Amino acid sequence: MDKFKVTVFCETAWDDSVAPVSYELTAKASDLVKNIENSEVQVLIVGKRMNYDDIIESFSNYGADKVIIVNDDIFENYSANLYRKAISEILKKEKPNVVFFGATVKGRELAPLVATTLNTGLTADCTELDIVDGKLEATRPTFGGKLNATILCKTLPQMATVRAGVFRVPENPVKKDTKVNFDWVNVHDEEKFTKILELIPEYADDDNDLSKAEIIYAGGRGMKSKENFNRLFELARLTGGVVGASRGAVDAGFADSSIQIGQTGKTIHAKVYVAFGISGLAQHMAGINSCDKIISVNKDSNAPIMKLSDIGIVGDAEEIIKQMVRSLKNK
Numbered sequence: 001m002d003k004f005k006v007t008v009f010c011e012t013a014w015d016d017s018v019a020p021v022s023y024e025l026t027a028k029a030s031d032l033v034k035n036i037e038n039s040e041v042q043v044l045i046v047g048k049r050m051n052y053d054d055i056i057e058s059f060s061n062y063g064a065d066k067v068i069i070v071n072d073d074i075f076e077n078y079s080a081n082l083y084r085k086a087i088s089e090i091l092k093k094e095k096p097n098v099v100f101f102g103a104t105v106k107g108r109e110l111a112p113l114v115a116t117t118l119n120t121g122l123t124a125d126c127t128e129l130d131i132v133d134g135k136l137e138a139t140r141p142t143f144g145g146k147l148n149a150t151i152l153c154k155t156l157p158q159m160a161t162v163r164a165g166v167f168r169v170p171e172n173p174v175k176k177d178t179k180v181n182f183d184w185v186n187v188h189d190e191e192k193f194t195k196i197l198e199l200i201p202e203y204a205d206d207d208n209d210l211s212k213a214e215i216i217y218a219g220g221r222g223m224k225s226k227e228n229f230n231r232l233f234e235l236a237r238l239t240g241g242v243v244g245a246s247r248g249a250v251d252a253g254f255a256d257s258s259i260q261i262g263q264t265g266k267t268i269h270a271k272v273y274v275a276f277g278i279s280g281l282a283q284h285m286a287g288i289n290s291c292d293k294i295i296s297v298n299k300d301s302n303a304p305i306m307k308l309s310d311i312g313i314v315g316d317a318e319e320i321i322k323q324m325v326r327s328l329k330n331k
């Protein structure tokens with residue numbers, strides 16, 4: 001019987017750090033194949049590094065049976081066409097049943113390129129994955145988030161992209177005895193369609209990291225103004241929380257899109273999520289489903305978010321935030 005293989009593409013950033021979604025997908029893949037006899041979770045790394053020991057160690061902690069490394073000077077800087085070629089060549093050799101990419105900027109570019117090169121299908125932006133009788137069941141929101149569609153692919157490999165934070169890495173992972181294979185592909189500089197002139201690190205506000213926050217205060221269109229919205233930062237500072245926003249608040253110009261939560265924003269796992277002036281439509285709720293406690297403040301007791309909250313407070317968001325800040329300062 002052929003081995004049932006799941007390959008996870010390992011995404012690295014410009015500073016060589018591994019994107020957390022690659023660990024999340026490896027752990028998920030390991031869980032998905034745990035009842036499949038003769039199965040293997042592979043991680044595919046394309047890049048240029050002196051040493052891969054730390055990466056291999058991390059992936060073995062998250063359940064990788066094998067790490068395949070294509071290491072060459074030519075991969076020092078990301079080039080979509082070279083990476084596409086390298087990944088496709090390795091996948092043609094390995095013939096995995098299933099392939100996962102993070103739905104990151106790079107993953108969203110690479111996965112469709114690889115899928116078309118391999119003449120197979122791809123389900124993008126999945127929120128749930130399962131493998132039943134060897135078939136990948138990839139679920140993703142559709143019709144503007146009103147329906148969830150579970151999609152199967154007739155051809156191999158069955159490919160999917162998943163956004164960061166949809167799956168969590170296990171708290172007590174089981175370490176595997178991971179095999180390491182160095183491989184090689186024949187690619188040339190002329191196959192690069194773009195030239196990198198300068199690398200500019202993405203601006204990140206380390207003090208407002210939604211991915212790790214335990215308490216998140218999010219504002220929506222009901223915050224009414226940027227000035228009101230900015231009071232959430234004061235509330236967050238006083239309580240050790242961070243600030244997020246609905247698309248309504250982003251579209252109204254109250255908040256930056258980098259802190260948008262939801263289907264087209266970030267997925268969060270806070271212990272406490274407090275929503276001020278957010279109606280709670282499906283696309284927003286898609287990003288907060290796995291929060292432990294949801295508290296909402298809305299002037300409309302019939303707003304959809306009220307039914308989905310552990311605690312619903314009917315009132316004016318601006319007034320309640322002002323009172324919270326005042327009492328925290330007077331403590």
Ligand SMILES: Cc1cc2nc3c(=O)[nH]c(=O)nc-3n(C[C@H](O)[C@H](O)[C@H](O)COP(=O)(O)OP(=O)(O)OC[C@H]3O[C@@H](n4cnc5c(N)ncnc54)[C@H](O)[C@@H]3O)c2cc1C
Pocket residue numbers: 144145219220221222223224245246247248249260261262263264265266276277278279280281282283284287297298299300303315316317318
């Ligand atoms: C393909 C697609 C993707 C999308 N992706 C996302 C996404 O990632 N994230 C996201 O958030 N949305 C997303 N949306 C948009 C989503 O459908 C909603 O339009 C959006 O979430 C609404 O934002 P809101 O709740 O802030 O605004 P509204 O729906 O306008 O709600 C405002 C709420 O504030 C309340 N309110 C008004 N005044 C006050 C007050 N003074 N005090 C207290 N409450 C008050 C109102 O009662 C209301 O419930 C997406 C939509 C589509 C089609």
